[in-house]
Amino acid sequence: MARYQTPRAKITGLGAAGHGAHHYLVQRVTALALLVLVPLVLLSFLAAFSSGYEAVRIWVGSLFGSITLLALMSAMFWHLRLGVQVALEDYFGGTARMLLLLVNTFGCFVLWLIAVLSILRVFFEG
Amino acid sequence: MSSSWNDPRPMSPFTSIWRWHITMVLSILHRATGMVLGAGSLLIVVWLAALAAGEKQYAHMMDLLASWPGRAILFGFSLALFFHLLNGVRYLVWDSGHGFDKQTANRTSWMVLVFALVLTLGLWTAGYWMFEVFPGQKSH
Numbered sequence: 001m002a003r004y005q006t007p008r009a010k011i012t013g014l015g016a017a018g019h020g021a022h023h024y025l026v027q028r029v030t031a032l033a034l035l036v037l038v039p040l041v042l043l044s045f046l047a048a049f050s051s052g053y054e055a056v057r058i059w060v061g062s063l064f065g066s067i068t069l070l071a072l073m074s075a076m077f078w079h080l081r082l083g084v085q086v087a088l089e090d091y092f093g094g095t096a097r098m099l100l101l102l103v104n105t106f107g108c109f110v111l112w113l114i115a116v117l118s119i120l121r122v123f124f125e126g
Numbered sequence: 127m128s129s130s131w132n133d134p135r136p137m138s139p140f141t142s143i144w145r146w147h148i149t150m151v152l153s154i155l156h157r158a159t160g161m162v163l164g165a166g167s168l169l170i171v172v173w174l175a176a177l178a179a180g181e182k183q184y185a186h187m188m189d190l191l192a193s194w195p196g197r198a199i200l201f202g203f204s205l206a207l208f209f210h211l212l213n214g215v216r217y218l219v220w221d222s223g224h225g226f227d228k229q230t231a232n233r234t235s236w237m238v239l240v241f242a243l244v245l246t247l248g249l250w251t252a253g254y255w256m257f258e259v260f261p262g263q264k265s266h
Contacts (some may be wrong), residue, residue: 028221031214038211042249050257053181060177069174080167083160115171118178 023082030079037072044068057122066123073115081108148235156213159206166203192260204249209242 048059059065084104092100144150176187190196216234219225225234253259 028218031218035211035215038207046249046253046257046259049253049259053177053184056177056184060174073170076167080160080164083157084164087157087161111167111171115174118171118174121178 023085027079027082030075030082033071033075034079037068037075040068041072060119061122061126066119069119070116073112073119077108077112077115081105084108147232149231152213152216152235152238156210156217159210159213162203162206163210166206169199169203188260197260201246201250205242205246208245208249209238212238212242212245 044059044065045056048056060069081104085101088097088100088104173187173191176183191200216225216238225231
């Protein structure tokens with residue numbers, strides 16, 4: 001494969017699995033998603049919060065509410081994982097780096113799973 | 127690249143040799159608030175789990191959030207959120223190739239700080255007086 005690469009592709013495509021700019025792009029795409037989702041969810045919550053448990057469950061369990069929340073959780077934890085990864089790579093090396101990167105990945109994944117299951121539970125219980 | 131830190135040269139972000147300036151402060155704050163928001167994501171997940179678990183668990187969670195330490199944490203979280211959000215917009219604009227000259231970067235730094243504070247205070251004003259966000263708020 002590599003010998004068919006142009007010199008430009010060779011320098012721009014360096015990095016894991018030939019996707020040197022992949023994390024950079026995902027960080028910005030999730031940033032754009034969060035830019036829309038965060039204000040949307042904040043405003044919706046502010047209105048639902050005051051009316052208590054039932055109102056919040058109705059909002060989270062609604063089609064619009066559950067979709068925006070699921071999208072928010074997904075964009076948020078993906079964005080968080082990449083951001084923390086860059087910070088870890090800046091300050092740690094060797095075994096510590098490897099272990100912390102694993103903790104970061106698994107931690108974000110588990111938190112995302114709990115969030116998604118909680119939202120789906122409210123959605124299906126109605 | 128060596129994998130162990132035995133290099134005597136200063137590490138990023140070079141706080142020991144650079145004169146502090148506003149764009150540098152915001153760069154450091156962006157990472158710091160990112161970490162704060164990461165810790166705060168735990169709070170969001172616990173809150174969602176409490177909502178899914180039932181009314182009793184949710185009420186308990188809301189009591190914790192409505193306590194004064196809870197409110198202080200929420201206030202810090204919202205300030206970090208608005209700062210990170212606005213500064214993130216600044217970075218996206220930079221990525222598009224605009225506003226990277228020194229004067230503009232310095233000016234937008236202060237704009238981000240001011241607007242982050244304004245939005246945070248706006249959110250709490252709206253939360254307190256328009257929506258009475260916290261349960262039993264009137265009795266406090």
